[in-house]
Amino acid sequence: MLHVVCFQMDISPGDPEANRQAVEAWVKEQMTNDEKPDILVLPEMWTTAYRLKDLDKTADAPKGETIQFLSDLAKFYQVNIVGGSIAVKEAGEIYNRALIFNREGELVYEYDKIHLVPMLDEPKYLTGGRQKVESFTLDGHKMGMIICYDLRFPELARSLAVEGIELLFVVAEWPEARAIHWEVLQQARAIENQVYLISCNRVGEDEGTLFAGRSMFINPWGEVIVKGTKDKQETLRAKLDLDEVVEIRNNVPVFKSRVPHLYK
Numbered sequence: 001m002l003h004v005v006c007f008q009m010d011i012s013p014g015d016p017e018a019n020r021q022a023v024e025a026w027v028k029e030q031m032t033n034d035e036k037p038d039i040l041v042l043p044e045m046w047t048t049a050y051r052l053k054d055l056d057k058t059a060d061a062p063k064g065e066t067i068q069f070l071s072d073l074a075k076f077y078q079v080n081i082v083g084g085s086i087a088v089k090e091a092g093e094i095y096n097r098a099l100i101f102n103r104e105g106e107l108v109y110e111y112d113k114i115h116l117v118p119m120l121d122e123p124k125y126l127t128g129g130r131q132k133v134e135s136f137t138l139d140g141h142k143m144g145m146i147i148c149y150d151l152r153f154p155e156l157a158r159s160l161a162v163e164g165i166e167l168l169f170v171v172a173e174w175p176e177a178r179a180i181h182w183e184v185l186q187q188a189r190a191i192e193n194q195v196y197l198i199s200c201n202r203v204g205e206d207e208g209t210l211f212a213g214r215s216m217f218i219n220p221w222g223e224v225i226v227k228g229t230k231d232k233q234e235t236l237r238a239k240l241d242l243d244e245v246v247e248i249r250n251n252v253p254v255f256k257s258r259v260p261h262l263y264k
């Protein structure tokens, strides 16, 4: 069983220090519980939220404070951290960068959001990722990670599923205005790829945008096993039986039935 916990967070806009303090307190609370989680998950752009005009000042350096902070927490509590994403400024460009740390505090994977979301002005302020997505391994299990708007591009999740991931993380700041897409697309990605899908969205409002919450844990059959509220900061948790992935792939052998040379 893999015990996964997500922080459906109400982010303090443009205030990395306040957000780091909130995350530190939350991690401490999780790790002093009797049942210690295996993986902690944070949302998208959790240090700054979508204060994009300020990112020149508030983005982290590539080996900056937030990266060290997450690494130290992972090492101190010996827990894997799917560190959501943060703004990182590198060679004059700003990226929406996801960060994954193992129990030793090592950065095992980083991913720059490929699809920048026009509806939130990302292309005006950020540079899209140029590296191919890859899977990573935590506690011996293959996993993948995408960021928010990436959810709309099924080929991205599929490429990770073809690599053999059992679990897909979706970290997000998805607005309430398109909440129906958020819910349905998550279930679709879980069903078509036969993976556990763990999403971590923010709640709250910033500069007129209300965010949708409804973070979800979905099993590889497509059932929502845990769902956050639409408007409350809260912690979501579940123990995942990864044998279910194998069982469902045996019962409905989608990956064996694919004929990829006949379509793109």
Ligand SMILES: NC(=O)CCC(=O)C(=O)O
Residues within 6 Å of the ligand: 044, 117, 119, 120, 147, 148, 149, 150, 152, 172, 173, 174, 175, 178, 181
């Ligand atoms: N932060 C995001 O990528 C939001 C995505 C979004 O609003 C949408 O796809 O709709």
